[in-house]
Amino acid sequence: MPQLSSLPDIIAGTAGLSAEDSFLKFGFTGSAQSIAAGKASYARSQLYTTDRDLPLSDATSNSPFTAVLSSAQPDAxxxxxxxxxxxxxxxxxxxxxxxxxxxxx
Incomplete structure (x- = not known):
């Protein structure tokens, strides 16, 4: 299980990924079974067309990570x-x- 200290590397690893690939990277393991379940879950989520949130932009998706990483600094x-x-x-x-x-x- 990844630790909070590896979050910057995980985030950097998602640069340029599609929405589906980013969903899989954050929510599922690398096993074939997990990826298949993740793809099925993502496909189901795309069936909903009414009352959906707007797609995330790079700025809005990075904001929570910036907040977490800045607050995770050691306090002297x-x-x-x-x-x-x-x-x-x-x-x-x-x-x-x-x-x-x-x-x-």
Whole structure:
């Protein structure tokens, strides 16, 4: 199963693919059985002609990937933040006091 870290390579591998090939690349494995099922699924999806979404453009199909990849960057302060959260919940009295103060606002 591909990892999030391999997403840029997967996306790059879809450049120039047809809509059907892109559908197969993202939704199915490379086995003959999976590809056949994917092609059948894609063909069925193309039978619907009313109330369909507009086809994706390169810009709209790349936007979600850009968002995911930009938010998946490491945070230099992550360990410090994690330590503060952990100590906060280990101090039950402090947590309850702050929670009650928040709820009273």
């Amino acid at each position: 302060n992550a360990l410090t933040e994690l330590k503060s959260i952990t100590s906060f919940f280990q101090n039950h009295e402090a947590f309850v006091a702050k929670a009650l103060a928040f709820l009273e606002k």
